Structure formats: C-alpha cells, structure tokens
Amino acid sequence: MKKYYICKNRLSTNLFSKMKKNILLAASAALIMLLSGSALAQPPQGPPQGRPAGAPQQQGVRTPPSRVGGTQQPNGQEAPRMTPEMTEFYDPVPPTVTPGSFDAKNQNWGAPSDAIILFDGTNLNEWESARGGGEAQWTVADGLLTVNKSAGDIITKREFGDFQIHLEWRVPEGIQGSGQSRGNTGLKIGGNTGYEIQILDGYNNPTYVNGMVGSVYKQTIPLVNPSRPNGEWQYYDLIFTAPTFNKLGQYRTKPRVTLIYNGVVVLNDVEIIGTTSYIGIPPVNQNTTYKLLLQAHGDPSEPVSFRNIWIREL
Numbered sequence: 001m002k003k004y005y006i007c008k009n010r011l012s013t014n015l016f017s018k019m020k021k022n023i024l025l026a027a028s029a030a031l032i033m034l035l036s037g038s039a040l041a042q043p044p045q046g047p048p049q050g051r052p053a054g055a056p057q058q059q060g061v062r063t064p065p066s067r068v069g070g071t072q073q074p075n076g077q078e079a080p081r082m083t084p085e086m087t088e089f090y091d092p093v094p095p096t097v098t099p100g101s102f103d104a105k106n107q108n109w110g111a112p113s114d115a116i117i118l119f120d121g122t123n124l125n126e127w128e129s130a131r132g133g134g135e136a137q138w139t140v141a142d143g144l145l146t147v148n149k150s151a152g153d154i155i156t157k158r159e160f161g162d163f164q165i166h167l168e169w170r171v172p173e174g175i176q177g178s179g180q181s182r183g184n185t186g187l188k189i190g191g192n193t194g195y196e197i198q199i200l201d202g203y204n205n206p207t208y209v210n211g212m213v214g215s216v217y218k219q220t221i222p223l224v225n226p227s228r229p230n231g232e233w234q235y236y237d238l239i240f241t242a243p244t245f246n247k248l249g250q251y252r253t254k255p256r257v258t259l260i261y262n263g264v265v266v267l268n269d270v271e272i273i274g275t276t277s278y279i280g281i282p283p284v285n286q287n288t289t290y291k292l293l294l295q296a297h298g299d300p301s302e303p304v305s306f307r308n309i310w311i312r313e314l
Contacts, residue, residue, distance in 0.1 A: 106143075108168060108233070111310035118156065118167075118292075119145050119309040130155040130191065130293055138296075147185060147303035149296045155191055159289040161242045162314040166235070168307050171201040173231025177301040179207040183230065184297040185304045186217065188276070189240060190290035195255060196276040197238060199295075199304065202227030214259060214266040217276050222259070222266035233307075235262050239314075242288045249286050 100110030111117055118126045121143030127136040130153035137151035171183035183201030188194050195216065202213030202225055209215070213234075214222035228234055237260040244252040259267035274282025294306070 106307070108235070108308055110308070111166070112312065115166075115310040115312050116158070117310050118165075119306060121145075121307060124154070126156055126158065127154045128157055129153075143307060145306040145309075147294070147296050147305070149298065149303060151296065153188075153192070153293050153296050155293040156291045159291050160311060160313060161289045162240065164237070164239050164312040164314060165292070165310070166237050167309040168233050168235050169199055170233050170305050170307075171230040172302040172304075173229075175201060175230050175302050177299060178205060180211060181299040182301050183304055184295075184299045184301070186295040186297070187236070187238070188293040188295060189255075190275065190285060190287060191293045193285055194275055194287075194290055194293070195257070195272050196295075197236070197257070197259060199236075201230050203229050214261050216257065216267065216270060216272055218278065219273060219276075219282065220267060220270050222261070223268065224264060224266055226262045226264040226266070228262060236260070242290070244288065245286055249284070251284065
C-alpha cells in the first residue's frame, strides 16, 4: 500500500499559520499607520515643551518619545502593538483521554481509554498467523502470551501508520544459551520486510551491540542498557513515525522511532535508514502503514512471554 505526500503534524502547522497571520496583520497595520502618520505630520510649532522661548537648546540632550501603548506616531496616533491574545488559541480542543489504572497485582499500568488492546491476557483476536493468515497458535494461559516456536511468527490483523505501542515481556528465569540464542524475539513493524526492534535477554548477555536488546536491529545501538534480570518483567514504550515518499518512491522523510525501555530512553527519535536486513544494506520499503509482527525466533532457548500489549494511533 503506497501513499505519497503525507502531511505530518497538521495540527501544529495550522496553529502556526494562525499565529503568523495575526502577527502579519498587526505588522501591516503598524506600517500603514506609520506611513500615514509621516504624511500627515506637521512641523513643530514653537519651542519644545519644557524649554522657554528663546532659551538655548542644551547640547546632547534629547527628550525621549512617549512609550505609552504602542509606538508614538508623528500625527499623535499610536500604531497597534502585539497583544497576548494574538498568540492564544482555543480550538481545536484536544480530546480527553483517561489514563490507564494501576494493577496492584501485576505492578503495571493498564491501557489508556483511546488505546486498541492487542492482548489483554484472554485471547488472540487481534492476531493471526504470519504464515499466510489463519489462527495464531501461540499459547495463552494465566493471562500471558507465550511464544510457540513451532507455530512461527504472529502478526496483527490491522495496519498502523504513526503509533505509540506498549508491551511487556519476560525472559524465563534461568534461561540457557548466550548472545542471540538467549531469549530472542522481536517486534517487527511491517512484518519480515519491515523494521525490527530487537527483544532479547539483555542482562549479562554480551552480543553485537547493534543486535542487542533495544536496538534497531543491525542499525542503531541503544543509548544504554537498563535490562532487569531474566525472570523479571521488562517494559517497552515505543513511538513510531512512518516514512513519507515522493512520486519516484524515494524517501521524503525516513521512519523515526523513540524507545523507552523500563522507563529509560534508549532510542531518542532515531532515524531508520531502511528495512531490517540480516545481511547487506537495508532496502527501502515504500509502505506507510504496517502490520506488527512478534517473532518466533529459531534459537533453542526457552520461549519468551508477553502481557499487556496495547497501541494508540497518532
């Protein structure tokens, strides 16, 4: 699915246009009054106020012009000046969103009122198999979603453009293996031809740094590693801005991502240079909306579990 010339941040652009219009109107009115005042100005009659007739003018002393209100014009009128109201707007009013409530049992926060629930602990209604569709075959039990490696990847039924996603994941305590073979999965924006955010056991588990937990896989190294020990829940809050393309299919703006991992920023508005490639240079995928894939990695370690997955369209 291709879309061209997508306008980003329309709301901010409209507010800036209103502000610029008001400022230009005020400046135009000031210029008109300045020009009209100059044309109508009369030569001063008699000596300046405060100096007797015939008294010599004191050299080097100038009477400051009046500064009450706007700029004083020669015809006695004031040019309009900027007011606070010129940069204040009351529409459009942002919609109200109710934040999620705190779950004391699981020690986490629920989804906000405008979120789409991708997994609430009960079913996989929002997901399907990435092997050509059909029912997603991962294990749902005790409020958790656990990877079924033999069943392959799962992918959302819906597509998303710009979005904020929250997901929680846990590597089993005492997991075996090392590097890329320990608790490996991933969030792939656009499926296997999209952009992968790596999920991996990051606690005392050295690997190549552009493939570690929190990386844009094979591209961007995370700023820090705030991983908790395996067996504890880890939290991702990710904000994704989809790319835009020109008519030739070239990037106008590249995709960008911010990732907060366990409350710590690890990717700060990072530009993604292309889709994920295990080998070679990242190619360009011209899509602007994406299904989201959770990976069933083929390593032999024990499977990762997920909970509390929700998304907000931006």
